[in-house]
Amino acid sequence: MKKQKDLKACISLLERLQGRGGVEPEKNEAVGYAIEQIKRIRRKPNLKRHELHESIRKLVEKLVQAFSNRD
Numbered sequence: 001m002k003k004q005k006d007l008k009a010c011i012s013l014l015e016r017l018q019g020r021g022g023v024e025p026e027k028n029e030a031v032g033y034a035i036e037q038i039k040r041i042r043r044k045p046n047l048k049r050h051e052l053h054e055s056i057r058k059l060v061e062k063l064v065q066a067f068s069n070r071d
Contacts, residue, residue: 007042011035030066034059 017023018031037059041047047055 003045004042007038010038011042014038026069027066030062033062 014031014035018028018035023031037055041052041055044051
């Protein structure tokens with residue numbers, strides 16, 4: 001149950017960031033990707049540890065890439 005609450009909280013925070021407006025399209029896309037990945041993790045209760053780590057790695061890479069790009 002704790003996992004579900006934590007994942008829902010993450011999704012909620014990311015959706016608020018996405019809904020604020022004024023976020024660049026690339027960043028908005030990365031946040032949307034992160035939300036979808038977290039929802040995928042939430043739907044699969046018995047993910048193997050390496051699957052979970054791979055999903056988190058991809059999610060973080062996408063967010064870091066989008067938010068660290070300097071124009």
